[in-house]
Amino acid sequence: MLGVVIGGSAGSFPIVTNILAALPKNYPYPLFLCLHRLKHVRTGFVEALSLKSALPIHEPHDREQVLPGHVYLAPANYHMYITTSGTCISLSTEEVVNHSRPSIDITFCSAAKTFGSKCVGILLSGANKDGALGCKAIKDAGATVIVQAPDECQVRTMTLAAMKATTVDFVFSSHQIISYLQKLNG
Amino acid sequence: METIAEQDIITLKKVLRDSGGYDFSNYSTKSFVRRMEKILYDYKMDIYTLINTLKLDNELLERVVKDITVNTTEIFRDPAVWQAIKYRLLPKYHSQKEINVWHAGCSIGMEVYSFEILLCELGLFEKTNIYATDLNTDVLATAEKGVYSYRNASEFLDNYTKALCVNPFNYEERISLPISKYMDFDEKKDLLKIKPFLLNKAKFKKHNLVSESNPFNVKYDIIFCRNVLIYFDQYLQNKLYGDFWDCLAENGTLVLGIHESILGAMSAKYEKKGLMYQKKG
Known part of the structure; x- marks a missing residue:
């Protein structure tokens, strides 16, 4: 199975909303979101993302089975790992990584391990360096890495860090990211 | 790495x-x-x-x-659970003579004290026996002292307010409950201290969930075991859900992490009640 992992922090929420709104019901691949959240807005994320999306969005439970066309949002205060060839999710409360839990590096590295070359990693706007190592892991596994064009990012630190850590495949505007995902054929 | x-x-x-x-x-x-x-x-x-x-x-x-072993714990982690405990679970015990509670895998004890605070608010503190165990003696020593880093616990104020000062069944109600009733802070020294009257209530003990049986030889009305079993395989999870079932009193409640669920054979022996699991006969 092919999997799409998306990481984002400050400034990424509207982009993620647009991406999810543009994808059709029964999208053939599972999507995994790892978004940093402000500490005081822990809840209501799924509801907010669901408003405009046709896809079922969940904050998964530990050991939840992955289904294509479903969106899995890393729950607040847990790291989210994708395991078992992309068919299962496991959660952990281990130490924060890059000051973050969930950490994008953790979700991305697990995606690289479990999906190998059948993976698309997308990194969006953000104010820290989380996700850079994860992008490198995805790239090293022979899969595709896309970053949101730094000029379009509300905060560009995160995408620039990823571009420094590895050779990304595409630097896309959010419109290009959407049309890439719409046409994606794994 | x-x-x-x-x-x-x-x-x-x-x-x-x-x-x-x-x-x-x-x-x-x-x-x-x-x-x-x-x-x-x-x-x-x-x-x-x-x-x-x-x-x-x-x-x-x-x-x-x-x-x-992973030692993450927080004061009132996931306020919705604590609201459910306060409004749905604990009121059932007002008429019971005593309440036995086990925190399995209690780490540095932040949830032990969170629970004690709820008991105080509901007037159930005196009649509750609290047992708390962990494999790691270092974290148990910290738990007994009840002294934490203020900075590391920075979210607790927000969680405390949500868990204790908001009634999810009546949003107009705001309960005024200064946290200084239960804790002292020193931001400069980075200290958060649980008030003495909450200390010495829980019995802390080293215990290995994997290899040892019920550590206190009582039946528990409530067992907390949050974000512990996620580190075990399915076989061991199932065994421990069985062990907890044996240790729970009739209709007793198991409180797991909000993103944990009982899978496999033992799931038939519990009934999911909101964010908690109740033992079935």
């Missing part, structure tokens, strides 16, 4: 068992490997040095075991 070969993981688990009596065979392989990778990185050791040293150095072995 270094990746560890499968054979080395097997050797490591064997050394931890033979030299230290700790059985990690039903630990989830993925989390075990992750923890070991972190330990090698932190200790600046390669896997062979570690394995060979563990055989000789018991102190190191104890330290490694402590570092394998």
Whole structure:
């Protein structure tokens, strides 16, 4: 199975909303979101993302089975790992990584391990360096890495860090990211 | 970080068992490997040095075991659970003579004190017996003292307010309850201290969930075991859900992490009640 992992922090929420709104019901691949959240807005994320999306969005439970066309949002205060060839999710409360839990590096590295070359990693706007190592892991596994064009990012630190850590495949505007995902054929 | 070969993981688990009596065979392989990778990185050791040293150095072995276990806990983590405990669960016990509660895998005790605060607010503190266990004696020592880093607990104020000052069944109600009733802070010294009257209530004890049975020989009305079983494999999870079932009083409640669920054979023996699980007869 092919999997799409998306990481984002400050400034990424509207982009993620647009991406999810543009994808059709029964999208053939599972999507995994790892978004940093402000500490005081822990809840209501799924509801907010669901408003405009046709896809079922969940904050998964530990050991939840992955289904294509479903969106899995890393729950607040847990790291989210994708395991078992992309068919299962496991959660952990281990130490924060890059000051973050969930950490994008953790979700991305697990995606690289479990999906190998059948993976698309997308990194969006953000104010820290989380996700850079994860992008490198995805790239090293022979899969595709896309970053949101730094000029379009509300905060560009995160995408620039990823571009420094590895050779990304595409630097896309959010419109290009959407049309890439719409046409994606794994 | 270094990746560890499968054979080395097997050797490591064997050394931890033979030299230290700790059985990690039903630990989830993925989390075990992750923890070991972190330990090698932190200790600046390669896997062979570690394995060979563990055989000789018991102190190191104890330290490694402590570092394998994950010790995240927070004051009123996931306020919705605490609201449910306050408004749905605890009121049932007003007429009962005593309440027995076990915090299994209590770490540094933040949830033990969170629960004690709820008991105080509901007037149930005196008649409740609290038992708390962990494998790691360091975290138990911290739990008994009830002294924490203020900075590391920075979210607690927000969680406290949500858990205790908001009534989810009546949003117009705002309960005024200054946190200073239960804790003292020193922001400069980075200290958060649980008030003395809450200390010495819980009985803390070292206990290995994997290899030992009910540590206090009572039946519990409530067992807390939050974000502990996510590190175990399905076999061990199922065994422990069975052990908890045996330890629970009739209609007793098991409180798990909000993203944990009982899967497999034992799921038939519990009924999901909102964010908690109730023992079925």
